[in-house]
Amino acid sequence: MSHQHQREGADPLDVASLREDYPILEREFDGSRLVYLDNAATTQTPDQVVDAMSDYYRESNANVHRGIHHLSQEASILYEEAHDRVAEFIGGEGREEIIFTKNTTESENLLAYAWGLTELSPGDEVVLTEMEHHASLVTWQQIARRTGADVKYIQITDDGCLDMDHARDLVTDDTAIVSAVHVSNTLGTVNPVSELADLxxxxxxxxxxxxxxxxxxxxxDVQAIDADFYAFSGHKMAGPTGIGVLYGKKHLLEDLEPYLYGGGMIEKVTFEDSTWADLPWKFEPGTPPIAEAVGLEAAIDYLEDIGMDRVRAHEEELAGYAYDRLSEFDDIEVYGPEPGPDRGGLVSFNLESVHAHDLASIMNDHAVAIRAGDHCTQPLHDKLGVAASARASFYVYNTHEEVDALVEAIGGARELFA
Known part of the structure; x- marks a missing residue:
């Protein structure tokens, strides 16, 4: 059952009402209600998104751009409108700038292969940050290895922020691309991406x-940031798995050659040669993620109904509360900047003398779901001097009581390992 909410003017969020959209949050394990704090990995999916995808499969399921029949026309319109909706959501100029992929990782690889392999050469520099996700770091590392380009890293400060003085020294006229994470999935740091783009x-x-x-x-707003390219995933924003987005400025995408070939991305094919379809289709070969695109559009509608300013405020408030609660203990080390506008909605930490994986296992015994490991940022963890960390990450349906449950479960681990 779908739940529509009258949320305008409701500040803070009506979290109790929002939680009704997520039946999975009612699950219990060994008599304890699930506390889901692994949202940086994947958020839960509200009924509205599930219903939109079910409606598509029940009523409009067909392949796109290939059929004259009614269902194909309906599916094609839904798929194209999803591109329009994404463009509107992030401040792009239109569907031509929105390429659907499987996830952020594929979006990064698309750019690295379509642009990096052909444009980079010895003497060129790729500038990353020390807090990059492996999706960026490993991809550019390997492309640089193939092309002879050099990879350099903007250092982080002791409090987990980018050292912008170092950035200004590092980026030179030999730099071909600056690739930076907007919000760190380990430190929670919100980076000055507009400043990096200007640089x-x-x-x-x-x-x-x-x-x-x-x-x-x-x-x-990708235009306000002035990003040339920008990537994200549906499954971290109340949407389905299996769909990601690569935004690119239209004139740059027009100049790029595709790196995946097949049906749907061509204009004309002969035995000797092929020409490509218009944007964005030239980068979307084969049967695309149609139902997932419908789900992504529904997720955007859902989030905009709440209001992204309010989503941010709720995240920052919860992360600040978690940061403060965890910082009360001398045996807990919390990573990243202090709460505020430079920190997003996640907190990574370690409990003294307890490996993060052991801690996550004990959390699980209390039905508290957190992440443990290197969070696909091994070099950053090396920089921090730890093998792994535990991470609690929050979304619109999380509460202060769930943070308290996290702290209580940590107390259980403390006693167990005392």
Whole structure:
């Protein structure tokens, strides 16, 4: 059953009402109600999104751009309108700038292969940050290895922020691209991406922003940032798995050659040669994620109904509360900047003398779901001097009581390992 909410003017969020959209949050394990604090990995999916995808499969399921019949026309319109909706949501100029992929990782690889492999050469520099996700770091590392380009890293400060003085020293006229995470999935740091984009452009370089942790949690305007390319995933923003987005400025995408080939992305094919379809279709070969696109559009409608400013405020407030509660204990180390506008809705930490995986296992015994490991940021953890960390991450349906449950479960681990 879908639940419509009258949320305008309701500040703070009516979390109790929102939670009704997520039946999974009612699950119990060994008599304890699920406390889901692994939202940076994947958020839960509200009924509205599930219903939209079910309606598509029940009423309009067909392949797109290939059929004259009614269902194909309906599916094609739904799929194209999803591109329009995404463009509107992030401040793009139109569907031509929105390419659907499987996830943020594929979006990063699309750009790296379509642009990096052909444009980078020895002497060129790719500038990343020390807090990059492996989706960015490993991809550019391997592309640089193939092309002879050099990879450099903007350092982080002791409090987990980017050292912008170092950035200004590092980015030179040899820099071809600056690729930076908008919000760190480990530190929670909100990076000054507009400033980074300006810095890149001052030296004739492109700016690529990994927005996997940003688009779900705060208003994002790619034109205001002046990002040349920007990527994010549906499953971290109340949407389905299996769909990601690569935004690119239209004139840049027009100049790029596709790196995946097949049906749906061609204009004309002969035995000797092929020409490509218009944007964005030339980067979307084969049968695309149609139902997932419908679900992503429904997720955007859902989040905009709440209001992205309010999503951000709720996230920051909860993360600040968790940061403060965890910081009360001398045996807990919390990573990243202090609460405020420079920190997103997640907190990574370690309990003294307890490995993060053991801690997560004990959390699970209390039905508290957190993440443990390197969070696909091994070099960052090396920099922090730890093998792994535990991470609690929040979304619109989380509460202060759930943070209290987290702290209580940590207390149980403390006693167990005392």
């Amino acid at each position: 890149a452009h001052d030296h004739g370089a492109y700016a690529f922003i990994d927005g996997a942790q940003a688009v779900p949690t705060r208003p994002v």
